Structures are given as structure tokens and as C-alpha cells.
Amino acid sequence: MTHRLRPSQYAILIAIMLTASVGDSCLSRGMAQIGHVDLHHLGLLWRALFNPFVDIGIVLLIGFFACYTTALSWADLTFVMPATAFGYVVLALLARFWMHETLSPARLTGIALIVCAVGFVAGGPSRTETGDPAHPMLDQMDSGAAR
Amino acid sequence: MTPMLRIWSVIAFVAALAIAGEVLIASAMRGLGDLDRLRTGPGLRGFLGPIRAVLASPKFVIGALCMALNFFAMLFALSIADLSLAGPAIASLTYIGNAIAAKFVLGERVDKRRWLAATFVAIGVILLSH
Numbered sequence: 001m002t003h004r005l006r007p008s009q010y011a012i013l014i015a016i017m018l019t020a021s022v023g024d025s026c027l028s029r030g031m032a033q034i035g036h037v038d039l040h041h042l043g044l045l046w047r048a049l050f051n052p053f054v055d056i057g058i059v060l061l062i063g064f065f066a067c068y069t070t071a072l073s074w075a076d077l078t079f080v081m082p083a084t085a086f087g088y089v090v091l092a093l094l095a096r097f098w099m100h101e102t103l104s105p106a107r108l109t110g111i112a113l114i115v116c117a118v119g120f121v122a123g124g125p126s127r128t129e130t131g132d133p134a135h136p137m138l139d140q141m142d143s144g145a146a147r
Numbered sequence: 148m149t150p151m152l153r154i155w156s157v158i159a160f161v162a163a164l165a166i167a168g169e170v171l172i173a174s175a176m177r178g179l180g181d182l183d184r185l186r187t188g189p190g191l192r193g194f195l196g197p198i199r200a201v202l203a204s205p206k207f208v209i210g211a212l213c214m215a216l217n218f219f220a221m222l223f224a225l226s227i228a229d230l231s232l233a234g235p236a237i238a239s240l241t242y243i244g245n246a247i248a249a250k251f252v253l254g255e256r257v258d259k260r261r262w263l264a265a266t267f268v269a270i271g272v273i274l275l276s277h
Contacts, residue, residue: 069176069201069207072172073177073179073181076255077170077249078245078255078257078264081169081242081268082267106274110274111271111275113268114267114271114275117264117267118264120261120267121260121261121264
């Protein structure tokens with residue numbers, strides 16, 4: 001028996017990638033507007049809570065954590081981590097097109113490596129552990145992405 | 148202790164906290180199974196069942212505490228080391244450490260493809276920080 005990931009499960013993986021990268025970008029943009037925070041100016045952290053970019057970033061990162069834990073309920077850690085590392089690629093593209101940063105050859109190589117890593121795990125099963133009597137069919141679970 | 152050894156000790160500690168947190172949370176979520184089956188009904192109220200089950204798991208709570216500690220340890224690491232060193236070093240160590248912990252603690256079958264994926268992501272993260 002094989003088990004394809006359901007469309008909702010693919011949606012959760014995509015949500016992990018997008019919420020983490022867009023959330024980090026929003027926090028970065030918001031904190032850039034707030035300014036440098038050090039031990040003598042901790043009050044700035046309170047002000048940061050009223051910055052809309054920081055607020056959106058916090059909400060997105062809470063969403064990321066919820067989606068990430070949900071994905072771990074039906075997939076291996078070694079499947080979820082590389083699959084969601086594609087968020088780093090989204091983050092680099094956001095930095096290029098939203099923040100107008102430069103993408104160096106090293107960064108482009110990094111993006112290529114992460115895309116390859118995602119390809120490696122996408123073609124394999126989402127869950128592999130053995131000896132779980134509660135879920136006897138999980139060994140055969142297959143993402144179906146290779147077909 | 149030399150400054151460099153101190154920096155790398157802190158980096159290893161931050162990565163170890165992240166690995167412990169991720170593995171505990173993964174173990175807790177695996178024990179619960181597919182959260183869709185725990186939904187108590189349609190709509191937003193249906194999510195109360197999964198949320199209650201997740202928050203009642205001691206492994207999840209300890210894992211989340213490790214992740215919170217990891218956040219503050221990361222802030223400390225950034226106060227003694229450059230972001231360009233600490234950021235990618237912690238992320239890469241966490242990816243590789245998670246693959247090792249997934250094999251020996253969680254009992255996942257980490258085949259060549261997954262080892263390659265973890266290694267590629269670790270190197271990719273380092274390159275992205277340049």
C-alpha cells in the first residue's frame with residue numbers, strides 16, 4: 001500500500017516555506033525601521049511591537065510553528081527539514097526583489113544546492129520509521145512526488 | 148579558554164538546544180499521529196482537539212522550552228560572535244545534527260538521499276550567508 005501526500009499536506013509544506021521566509025523578511029524590515037537595539041535601549045523592543053511589519057512577522061512565525069508541528073505529525077524530521085529549507089531560497093529571492101539586495105555567485109550556488117536537496121527528499125517517502133505498532137502502514141507512506 | 152574556543156562552544160550549545168527541541172517536538176508529534184484525525188468537528192472549533200492534545204504532551208512542552216532557550220542562547224551567541232559566523236554555523240550544525248538524531252533517536256531510515264539532502268542544505272545555508 002502506498003500513500004500519497006494529500007493536497008492539504010502539500011499546502012502545509014508550502015505554508016511552512018512561505019510563512020518562515022516572509023515572516024523573517026517582515027521582522028527584518030520592521031526592525032530596520034526601529035533601529036539598533038542594545039542593552040541600554042531595551043525600550044525600543046516595546047516600540048517594535050507597534051510596528052506593523054513586526055506584527056505581521058510575529059503572526060506569520062506563529063503560523064510557521066503551527067504548520068511545522070502539524071507536518072511533523074505525518075512526516076519524518078529528515079523529510080520536513082530539507083523540504084522546508086526551500087524557504088531559504090524564497091528568503092534570498094525576497095532579499096533580491098523586495099529589499100533590492102545583490103545575489104552573489106556564492107548565494108546562487110547555495111540556492112542551487114538547496115533546490116537539489118529538496119529534489120532528493122521530494123522523490124522519497126515522507127515517513128520511514130519502523131516499529132510503530134500504532135501506525136503499521138507508515139513504513140509504506142510515499143509522497144508520490146517521484147511518480 | 149581561548150576566545151575562538153568559547154565562540155565555538157556557544158555555537159555548539161545553541162545547535163544542541165535546537166536539535167533537542169526539534170527531536171522532542173518531532174517525537175511528540177509522531178506519537179500523536181496525523182492531527183486531522185484528532186479534530187473534534189468542522190470549522191475552527193474543530194482545531195481545539197489537536198491543540199489540546201499537542202499542549203498536553205510533555206515531550207512537546209519540553210521541546211518548545213528547548214526552542215525558547217535556543218532563541219535566547221542564539222541572542223547570547225550573536226553578542227559574542229559575528230552573525231556571518233554564528234548564523235550559518237548554527238543552522239548547518241543543526242541540519243546535520245538533526246539527521247544524525249533522527250536516525251539514532253527517532254529511528255528514521257536516513258538513506259543516502261537524505262544524508263545528501265541534509266549536507267546540501269547545510270552547505271547551501273553557508274553559501275547563502277556570503
